[in-house]
Amino acid sequence: xxxxxxxxxxxxxxxxxxxxxxxxxxxxxxxxxxxxxxxxxxxxxxxxxxxxxxxxxxxxxxxxxxxxxxxxxxxxxxxxxxxxxxxxxxxxxxxxxxxxxxxxxxxxxxxxxxxxxxxxxxxxxxxxxxxxxxxxxxxxxxxxxxxxxxxxxxxxxxxxxxxxxxxxxxxxxxxxxxxxxxxxxxxxxxxxxxxxxxxxxxxxxxxxxxxxxxxxxxxxxxxxxxxxxxxxxxxxxxxxxxxxxxxxxxxxxxxxxxxxxxxxxxxxxx
Ligand code: NAP
Ligand code: GCO
Numbered sequence: 682x683x684x685x686x687x688x689x690x691x692x693x694x695x696x697x698x699x700x701x702x703x704x705x706x707x708x709x710x711x712x713x714x715x716x717x718x719x720x721x722x723x724x725x726x727x728x729x730x731x732x733x734x735x736x737x738x739x740x741x742x743x744x745x746x747x748x749x750x751x752x753x754x755x756x757x758x759x760x761x762x763x764x765x766x767x768x769x770x771x772x773x774x775x776x777x778x779x780x781x782x783x784x785x786x787x788x789x790x791x792x793x794x795x796x797x798x799x800x801x802x803x804x805x806x807x808x809x810x811x812x813x814x815x816x817x818x819x820x821x822x823x824x825x826x827x828x829x830x831x832x833x834x835x836x837x838x839x840x841x842x843x844x845x846x847x848x849x850x851x852x853x854x855x856x857x858x859x860x861x862x863x864x865x866x867x868x869x870x871x872x873x874x875x876x877x878x879x880x881x882x883x884x885x886x887x888x889x890x891x892x893x894x895x896x897x898x899x900x901x902x903x904x905x906x907x908x909x910x911x912x913x914x915x916x917x918x919x920x921x922x923x924x925x926x927x928x929x930x931x932x933x934x935x936x937x938x939x940x941x942x943x944x945x946x947x948x949x950x951x
Contacts (some may be wrong), residue, residue: 690927694719698924699766699773701725701810702780704735706879707829710913711777711834711845711920713742718921720775722746723766727751727780753780753806756813763813773814775825775924778807778851783881788842796843803847804854811858811869821864826922828855830871830935832943850907859933868932870923873876875939877911904947907940915940 694713700712703724709910712890721745726732732748739746747770752898766773781803784795807828818824833845834852851871858869877881885897894902902908922928937943 691921691925692719693775693924695922696720696774696924697723697766698777699723699725699763699810699814700777700779700804702727703743703777704731704748705738706881706912707874707877707916708777708779709735709738710917711779712746713739713744714743714914714917714921715775715924716746717917718925720924723749723751723773725728725751725762725771725780727752753810754801754910756809759806759809759813763810763817767817772817772821773802774818774823776810776814776827777920777924778826778828780806781829782845783841783844785840785844786883787840791843796846799843800847800850803832803844804850807851810853811854814906815858815862815867816868819862822865822866824862824865825928826855826858826869826877827920827923828852828869830873831857832873832875832934832937832939834871834873835937835943843916855935856933860861863932864896866929868923868928869927870931871935872916872919872923873935873937873939873943874916875905875942876939877913877915880911882910901942904945905940905942906945909940911938911940 698715698720700708702708703712704726716722729750732750736748738818749762784807830852831848836850837845853865855869855871887895916938919936
């Protein structure tokens with residue numbers, strides 16, 4: 682009898698992936714995992730210095746990557762970059778909308794311009810980049826779009842109103858792309874990382890003057906059943922799964938990779 686499953690379903694051999702904002706951090710870890718699974722890596726970042734930094738890190742990791750300078754909020758620039766990638770490398774099979782920022786500020790102290798800027802980068806840009814890659818995916822009859830959401834796609838907390846609004850919107854954009862283009866064999870899913878140790882969360886983990894751990898650091902450790910911060914490499918397997926044929930009937934799903942934090946109410950104070 683024919684086997685029901687083959688490990689080759691997780692292979693990305695010969696696929697071309699675009700990971701936005703992937704000079705370091707989560708984007709870099711996902712792109713490296715894709716390369717390890719056989720994909721050809723293209724990535725962008727906001728300036729040449731970061732792209733060069735990324736290219737040297739990929740080279741150090743034994744990955745041949747193609748780097749492009751492009752601000753993900755620049756629709757004309759993104760359209761041109763996607764065309765350049767298609768001309769230089771080939772059509773994009775996998776898009777990871779990873780680029781993003783956070784600005785922590787009590788809502789009443791946040792300027793509306795800062796709110797708008799964060800929404801532009803964390804929500805409007807994934808719309809822009811998805812629009813740029815979808816026509817070719819639809820024409821070729823397949824495509825994978827993975828949006829990097831967040832626990833803040835589900836929960837709020839003080840000082841992250843703009844970020845939670847953006848990531849909540851990104852969750853629903855993910856579901857809508859899945860709904861609108863599923864019949865064209867496009868799978869659009871999200872990954873919702875928990876608290877991951879990257880430059881973005883470094884302020885939450887800074888050691889205190891007395892050498893003790895940051896109170897937020899201690900809070901996250903207590904709130905996470907895995908009792909640790911995640912590392913970017915924790916996202917590699919889930920990201921490869923959602924980019925591979927193994928997930929061809931998974932659509933509109935947000936896969937939380939959070940050590941269990943969203944499932945856990947927390948321990949009774951002693
Ligand atoms: P990060 O360390 O700040 O890296 C984000 C990357 O995106 C950086 O290379 C950044 O470049 C780039 N970027 C920012 N704005 C851009 C723009 N307009 N155009 C192009 N590139 C841009 O963040 P991370 O922790 O790796 O997070 C990556 C993604 O995961 C983000 O969407 C974040 O919201 C999400 N996430 C992170 C965590 C976490 O705990 N770390 C958890 C859940 C979700 P610059 O260096 O110039 O900023
Ligand atoms: C914060 C953190 C979080 C994480 C992540 C959690 O300030 O609460 O930055 O937002 O980055 O999004 O999933």
